[in-house]
Amino acid sequence: MRSDHVRLFQTLPHACGYFAERTAQNLVIDPASPQLDQLYGAALERGFRRAGGHLYFPHCASCHACTPCRIDIAQFAPDRSQRRCMKRNADLQVIESMAGYSTERYDLYERYLRHRHPGGGMDEADASDFRRFLTAPWSPTLFLEFRLGPRLLGVAVTDVCLNGLSAVYTFFDPEEHARSLGTYAILQQVELARRRGLPWIYLGFWIKGHPKMDYKRRFRPLQIRTSEGWADLP
Structure with a gap:
């Protein structure tokens, strides 16, 4: 999975699901990509996670607690x-x-x-x-x-x-x-x-x-x- 072949988006800050006092942001592989099924294994290897139709990775500016x-x-x-x-x-x-x-x-x-x-x-x-x-x-x-x-x-x-x-x-x-x-x-x-x-x-x-x-x-x-x-x- 190479960044020049796959578009990544960053979400807006949202409430963290693990720490009530923090906000979180994710990197998300382009959910409109027709190759998500082919990208999935490589994404797992790089620490991404699936939720619904999205493959995401936590990308928070001041917190790195989430460890694949x-x-x-x-x-x-x-x-x-x-x-x-x-x-x-x-x-x-x-x-x-x-x-x-x-x-x-x-x-x-x-x-x-x-x-x-x-x-x-x-x-x-x-x-x-x-x-x-x-x-x-x-x-x-x-x-x-x-x-x-x-x-x-x-x-x-x-x-x-x-x-x-x-x-x-x-x-x-x-x-x-x-x-x-x-x-x-x-x-x-x-x-x-x-x-x-x-x-x-x-x-x-x-x-x-x-x-x-x-x-x-x-x-x-x-x-x-x-x-x-x-x-x-x-």
Whole structure:
């Protein structure tokens, strides 16, 4: 991906989703480009992230907290807590499904947002928000569904690229918090990457010490992208 071949736009300052007192800006690859599907893998390698039909990278003047990170599949081994998580959810069926809207998925998504993001605007998402945020016409997306019998407990929205998986978003039944379904979703994506012979899972951004983002350091060996390229997180 070369800047002379791909147009980049910078967004206007907007409220930061991680620090209430800060503003943020992103670099966005031209969303009208007909080559977004071909650019996606290279964009992941350079630390970009997909949200809906946009590929973006944080580009804030006074903050550099958002650090792209990825799991090294060949080297990853679950720790004791992660092994317990897998055992705790051994009764679930994991189904690779086509991405897209359904009433069942949307109802679960809505309940998850109401519980996790009350009063923040996201908890008012409608069906069009579901489609616009989680999928894009050009994205190689599948939904990993976690079911207890016929009941849908969680969905991991996963993009499957030639150079790895991108863990886009996970939503699950907030009443099933004891199952640690967020951790389980990442572990199942590790298994998916292994089945498909893919070397990386791109987890988006790690923020050191952030209560909602620091959990990613538990998936070791975790690599972070620095100004000099990818390196293992100490």
